[in-house]
Amino acid sequence: MSIVIGLDIGGSTTKIVGLKDGRLISKERVKASDPVASAFGALGKFLSQNSLDLKAIERVMMTGVGATYVRGDLLGLKTVKTAEFRAIGLGGLFVSGLREAIVVSMGTGTAIVRAAEREVEHLIGSGVGGGTLLGLSNRMINVRDFEMFNAMAEKGDLSNIDLTIGDITREELAGLPANTTASNFGKISDAASHEDIALGIVNLVFQSIGTSAVMAARQSHLREIVFTGNLTLVTAGKRVLNAFSDLYHVAILVPDSAEFATAIGAALCPL
Numbered sequence: 001m002s003i004v005i006g007l008d009i010g011g012s013t014t015k016i017v018g019l020k021d022g023r024l025i026s027k028e029r030v031k032a033s034d035p036v037a038s039a040f041g042a043l044g045k046f047l048s049q050n051s052l053d054l055k056a057i058e059r060v061m062m063t064g065v066g067a068t069y070v071r072g073d074l075l076g077l078k079t080v081k082t083a084e085f086r087a088i089g090l091g092g093l094f095v096s097g098l099r100e101a102i103v104v105s106m107g108t109g110t111a112i113v114r115a116a117e118r119e120v121e122h123l124i125g126s127g128v129g130g131g132t133l134l135g136l137s138n139r140m141i142n143v144r145d146f147e148m149f150n151a152m153a154e155k156g157d158l159s160n161i162d163l164t165i166g167d168i169t170r171e172e173l174a175g176l177p178a179n180t181t182a183s184n185f186g187k188i189s190d191a192a193s194h195e196d197i198a199l200g201i202v203n204l205v206f207q208s209i210g211t212s213a214v215m216a217a218r219q220s221h222l223r224e225i226v227f228t229g230n231l232t233l234v235t236a237g238k239r240v241l242n243a244f245s246d247l248y249h250v251a252i253l254v255p256d257s258a259e260f261a262t263a264i265g266a267a268l269c270p271l
Contacts, residue, residue, distance in 0.1 A: 002058030005046065005077075006267025007039060008087070008260075009066030010107070014038040015263040016046050026050050027260045035066025043074055063087040063266040082269040084262070085122040089115030091265025092226040095255040101224040102217045105262060106130065106231035110209050114220045123216045128208045130231050136201045141194040146233075149198055153236045156199025160192040161185055180247070181207060199236055206231075206240035214248045224251045228261035 003025070008015040014035070018026045028046050032038035039062065047053065059078040062070065073079040092103030093115050100116045102123075108131040114121045138144045143152065163186030166178030184204040188197075213225050231237055232254050245252040257264070 003052070003056055004058050004267045005043065005060040006087075006263040006265070007042060007060060007062035007064070007067070008263035008266060009035050009039050009062055009064040009070065014042040014064075014066065015260050016042040017260055017263045017267060018046060018050065019264070019267045024257070024264065027257060027263070035064075035069045038066065039070050039074060043077075059271075061266040061269055063262060063269075080271060082266045085111065085113050086120045086269055087262050087265035088228070089113045089120030089265065090268045091261035091263070092228050093117065094264050094268060095228065095257050095261045096224075096226040096253050097255075098224055098226065098253075100222065101226045101253075102213060102220060102222055103226045103228060103261075104209065104213045106209060106227060106229035110212070110229075112213055112216045114216070114222070115226075123220070124212060126209065126212055128205055130229075133201055133205045133231070133234075136204075137198060140201070141197050143194070143198070146230075150234055150236075152195045153198040153202045153234070155195040156193070156202075156236070157196050158199055158203060159187075160189050160196040161187065161200035162203060163187040175247075177247075202234060202236045203240055206234070206237040210241055210244045214244060214250055217250055223249075224253065226253045226255065226258075226261075228255075228258045230259050232258040 003018045003020050006017045013031050016028050030042040030045055032041050057077050060074050061080050061082050063082045063084045067081050088105040089103050103113050103115045105111045106129055109129040110126040112123050137149050143149050162181050163183040165176050165180045165182050168182055217225050238254050241252050
């Protein structure tokens with residue numbers, strides 16, 4: 001069987017995957033100054049990296065905000081736009097190996113869907129996401145580079161930033177450990193370093209997303225929550241999400257290739 005390409009086209013970054021017989025064979029990421037250039041660049045890089053010619057490609061399935069800027073077929077290949085929420089759901093199930101789950105796509109903003117093999121339903125979205133994280137970082141500690149921010153957050157100390165349950169009461173609250181956040185940035189001190197602030201931003205963003213995801217899971221009577229998107233690369237953020245597992249008795253999954261899940265889902269979408 002020929003290869004089906006999945007493209008998740010963002011404003012300047014495109015993720016591309018190839019599926020053959022339902023199996024992931026390759027994944028790449030390409031940055032460019034605009035989404036059209038990014039899409040063409042990703043497809044060209046994919047063909048080159050895998051030593052393929054155009055005849056090996058059956059079709060290209062694309063999604064993402066940047067897909068609206070692409071007109072016609074890419075490099076003469078049959079090119080189809082797919083619904084992003086459906087791609088998010090199908091991709092989340094693929095990378096997690098689940099048949100039904102809440103799938104959370106953490107990109108510039110956040111989308112939360114309930115996904116099953118035959119149905120994907122968009123539940124809610126949030127403007128809190130990667131754009132929030134880097135925007136606050138840029139304004140508060142003058143760091144815009146994602147990798148640098150990620151490394152700084154690993155060295156931070158939340159005790160200089162967040163107010164916890166243990167800070168405001170000596171009595172134990174049922175179901176809430178003393179280190180549970182009572183107020184994000186509620187205890188920021190003059191001694192807080194840039195690393196501390198970076199970790200505080202991570203905690204704020206991921207707790208906001210995690211809370212929405214847990215509420216969506218409860219509404220849908222599901223325990224499994226799959227997190228996907230570029231923010232899954234934030235190491236400290238994954239620890240925040242894992243804490244939700246114990247606190248709210250849900251199963252938190254951040255699978256391998258989670259940042260490519262939407263591109264994978266696009267390739268899986270039926271014509």
